Amino acid sequence: MKKVTIQDIAKELNISFSTVARALNDHPAISEATKKLVRKTAQRLNYRQNKLASSLRSGHSNTIGIMVPSLDVSFFSSVVHGIEKIMNENGYSILLYQSNESYESEKKGIETFLNSRVAGIIASVAKETQTHEHFAEIQRRRIPLLFFDRALEALQVPSVTIDDYKGGFLATEHLIRQGYKRIVHITAGQTIGIFKERLRGYVNALKLYDLPVDKNLILYGDFSLDFGRQCVKELYQNNIPFDAVFALEDFTAMGALQQLLDYKVHVPEEVGVIGFANESFGALVTPGLSSIDQQTVHMGEAAAELFLKMLRSEDLYNNLPERIVLAPHLIARASTARRDNSKFSRQYPQESEGEQLI
């Protein structure tokens, strides 16, 4: 199949190729008659516009780059799902890149985006990333950049994140209201912003409710199902009493829960467990795992909408960057259903999604 260009259509119709180009782009100065004729011929010849040529010439592109740590993490694939949907409805295509949490890979991806002359970039920063030179270059080239979930605070870049402090606070407050008093918090050893915020929420909730902050109850480490199990094991081995576990994310919480059940500890009666992220399995396990919902759908939508606004505005880097912070939601399930909590007053407006206990 020979490649068909606007020249071929022009020859077919004995008109100039610029008229053909205008007709195909629905230029107002072209008569309806020629437009119709051109479109018909284009279809007959199986013509397809060459976006490479048109983008090269016009300097505009309708491709945007999305950089995520990994599509294997349901949170990210879910947000990408949402962003792609909305950007696609607005005529944009998605160039996808996974950093796999590696700084080098992230840098390479940004380069690819830049070389491909994308119209803008939406990114969630890799765990490993310490410097921000590669992101700064995007700004220097005046290309719209937006962070979601994991942002680099040092850069003046718009972002959509959730309030991790509030998430940590909500989880801890919920446990306190359920009557738990010695609450363990499992957090990350590294100094990732979002986990520090969750920890801060935990500490402040304890203080607000006049509970002591016990260093022995704050466990640092990697996060994984196994680490959750190990934490519970060590707490028992070291004879450290506790009656609840708030883990930085659901898999770790699930590990803790499994280990407790292995030890024949009653959940939620003796020990309550809550996680973070509201992974889909939380609703399916027994007892149902309480968690903090990260507003995945909203985050994708908000990111796409804000980004579209950026693409449309000219004075992109003149005003202060818009930073949208979404409110996390408490999802109370059986793993923390110790008792009636009606006597407590509400601290935040939407405390629960009203999900059924399982």
Added chain:
Amino acid sequence: MKKVTIQDIAKELNISFSTVARALNDHPAISEATKKLVRKTAQRLNYRQNKLASSLRSGHSNTIGIMVPSLDVSFFSSVVHGIEKIMNENGYSILLYQSNESYESEKKGIETFLNSRVAGIIASVAKETQTHEHFAEIQRRRIPLLFFDRALEALQVPSVTIDDYKGGFLATEHLIRQGYKRIVHITAGQTIGIFKERLRGYVNALKLYDLPVDKNLILYGDFSLDFGRQCVKELYQNNIPFDAVFALEDFTAMGALQQLLDYKVHVPEEVGVIGFANESFGALVTPGLSSIDQQTVHMGEAAAELFLKMLRSEDLYNNLPERIVLAPHLIARASTARRDNSKFSRQYPQESEGEQLI
């Protein structure tokens, strides 16, 4: 920041711009001295190659299109994760498109890919798609096309799928060997190929083990957690005796399992339950949900490898298309752990992943 081109570098160094181009592309005819000089200047001026221009001129592109029904389905996001990783390692970028199971959307996506002059397309067909004209056009343009998981048999296109017949057979055989005799199969009302194959595997396994095929035990419908619950309810309401459920996928199986537990039916002692897809929650619920693993990782890898082979071969459409069919694996967990099954002989080589019962 002004846009820097090879012309700017050429002016800086008082050499011709084609020398610069050659130097940057590591052309063998250029001396090491100039190469070094050019590279240094390029870096100093913050030069970035324009892929639009180079692809337009050379006629080659290193972008490939990936079309999936939805990234919100963990199976697809997981396969895309794998494909992106390998293609990326081989120097390709990914243009991503979700059909959301819509034929129109799929068609539009293919058009975008074609207009963007992708080097090739990897696709999993939308549920809604009945015709294959849009895929045929890809072939007519001699662009490499590969299907994964959901292929259109009518087209001579290479594909990577799993053996759904064998999956259905394995699941049913496993239940039979565990001593279950009246096995319900929940399948899709629509006539999707892969579900028909699973049903065929179910029927043939029963026949092979001399068990009757009872129409009352084959339930057609939508697939969802709720439908699984509903199936169990109806079976009890209609007084249809059964001692096992094989559902077309894990969420439906989970619904059946939950309803059985609500009815205080003992799983696996009284009724066994097995699903399909090996979703991550299966290992976390209690009792652990037996399932059929779809070889997600292998599928991504196999698809990427086969595709790379296609991209490299010239006589792409001359020989018969390679169709790779992966073997599904039985994952036996607590939901079917009725009793010792050592007295049965093995039908297939790898019967179980040897996963611990939870």
Added chain:
DNA sequence: TTGAAAGCGCTAACAA
């Protein structure tokens, strides 16, 4: 309402 012509930034054949 249409045509002519220039050129986006690069690759690659041909010359030197």
Added chain:
DNA sequence: TTGTTAGCGCTTTCAA
């Protein structure tokens, strides 16, 4: 080893 030159297929200004 390097330079000259001609486009890739399109958008867009200027002219008619």
